[in-house]
Amino acid sequence: MTEGRYANIIVDISHEKVDRPFQYKIPEALRGKISPGMCVMMPFGKGNRLRTGYVIEVTDKAEFPDEKQKEIAEIIKSGISVEADAIRLAAWMKETYGSTMIAALKTVLPVKRAMKLKEKKKLVRLLSVEETRSLLGESQRKHQRARARVLEELCREPVLPYELVTGKLNVSPSALRSLQEQGVLSIESESFYRNPVKIDSQRESGRDLSDQQAAIRDKVLGDFDRGERKTYLVHGITGSGKTEVYLSLIDGMIRRGKQCIVLIPEIALTYQTLLRFYKRFGDRVSVMNSTLSAGEKFDQCERAKRGELDVIIGPRSALFVPFPNLGMIVMDEEHETSYKSETMPRYHARETAEHLAGLKNASLVLGSATPSLEAYHRAKQGKYELFTLTRRLTGGELAHVSIIDLREELRSGNRSIFSRKLQELIEERRSTGEQTMLFLNRRGYAGFVSCRSCGYVMKCPHCDVSLSQHMGNRMVCHYCGYEIPMPGACPSCGSPYLLGFKAGTEQIEQQLYKRFPGIRVLRMDGDTTRTKDSYEKILGAFSGGEADVLVGTQMIVKGHDFPNVTLVGVLAADLSLNDSNYRSGERTFQLLAQAAGRAGRGVKPGKVVIQTYRPDHYSILRAAEQNYEAFYEEEILYRKLGGYPPAAHMMAVLISAFDEKRGEALGARLSKIAGEDVQVIGPAKASIGKINDIYRYVIYCKAIDYRQLTVVKDKIEAYLQPLALRQESVQFDFDPIDSY
């Protein structure tokens, strides 16, 4: 608890007012007793009426002279509410990730302003059927057609939906009002919550758990009942029964009157997954994701607050659904990079979930087939409790994996992007009617356009990157969306020989048609999945057997089961190793292990072909063996040697500037400030030095202890504050996932 003399307070939590905190003096008697998240009473506005407010910060810095400050009146003891928890969480995020309090608050309070509940109106018959029928006869004689239509329906049904009558029966509201005035019917309305889930299915109870699964359930729930709150890591390959364990744990929580948050990466949040939760828990489950309207989001929060929901499923933002009685957070696929926010505050859902679980006295269960180094490291240190599921419950052997050295292929005269082995196996699948998935590491890879005469590379005029060639002779910048048609001649030397080096998914598709005449191909990448349902549509078509081959980027290696896929080809496995990023080995291992896990999910055995220029890299070898443990041991050694997370911590300081010189100068000053306390690398031009005409610089700070980095962050903020820079901005990214 800070011994500050002032408190910054948000007066009203009706969220549009969050924009502006007000400062109050903390009276002598309350000093040291006030902390962020507390609910207090204080005089507000001209009339000094007492209002409730939430403390978001306690500070020693007065925003205006003492004599002008009003004082907090009292602390409200019962004010420990859902909102208070959210504010405490925001205060922690601000401190841990370096953002403004407002940005943190906007993140944890999911809906900006209260939305009106939707209303449903209905007509209720007040007379008996006989009375209604006689009125109907009368209306028919008088040729009151509209009136007759309503009465006729009312003879059949005592209650009618309002929309049906005004819509399909085409009866005017005024005609209805006169029936209402005559006491024939009443118009009633009820408000209801928008429910984004439109699943209506039979409930199913859980399966009998295997011994391994039951052991996890019993331990976690047993700990819970003993009052022990921990973080658990469930390590098990896809199909080993992790989800079934989550379901039984959630079931246990619901029986204890507790609520659960289930985090699933947006891309894995398929209809199939939802259906499984729905079958088990019915309509006390809901979702929270980016496709919901603001009203739908608001309603899910309301349902959660009132205890009308037991389970919410969604990507990282589902963490902020306000459950009053949270018992457990489940985080599936905890290694996914989408759990890290790319905007301020750049929080990681795993750490945030851990903190939230602490605030709410809840348990945290993480699951993955390829755990993040962070989680596994903590498990090894005994901070998390580790469980391993070793058997695949759907039957199905692990796939047979071959590594193909692409240098060998070239030496033997094969210039195609498909190795001989892969060609042979694709051909074989076509004759048996089985399916193939071809996976390319990255979208638009090497899609740059250059001049064959002088080597000039076409670049985006606003960003420091090359343009990528797309279908229809367009060139596109993947950073700002800038787009121009391919020029007829080289802008530098005038030569007409401009060439796109395309080895993206589009080119693979073209090559497939060429190499295997008549083959049916579906393609899934950023371009083919722009619209809302396209992702599920493509997967649906593929699982319905509408194609022999599915070509795609990372998105195809996640999610669905395709029992008929018996071959997975990884076209350039080492592409992700070329990133200048300390996580590239981990990412490569994860992608390959997941891709290998796609083959042979049904009864037929699967094969995996990994094509690479670096057949002896440990990430590739260990992934081919599906040996996580061995991979971890090699990778953690490298992290320890390099001083990288999780062996140490890093903070990236990002500087954006309109002016190149001023940006450089600011970088140099900040680097000096940071260098007084921690190890500093840079300032350097970011790997993309300019985006949208804004120059970018980065400083990396390294320290064993996370706290050392937040101290440096606070120091930089204190230095920047009085400067009130308008031409430059500075942001922080802790334990960054991407390189800058």
Ligand code: ADP
């Ligand atoms: P994961 O989440 O690890 O991929 P799932 O929980 O989805 O694994 O389980 C994989 C498959 O095995 C599913 O079809 C599931 O219904 C089935 N399964 C899981 N647990 C059991 C069990 N105890 N008995 C029978 N089948 C199970």
Ligand code: ZN
């Ligand atoms: Zn651009």
Ligand code: ZN
């Ligand atoms: Zn040229």
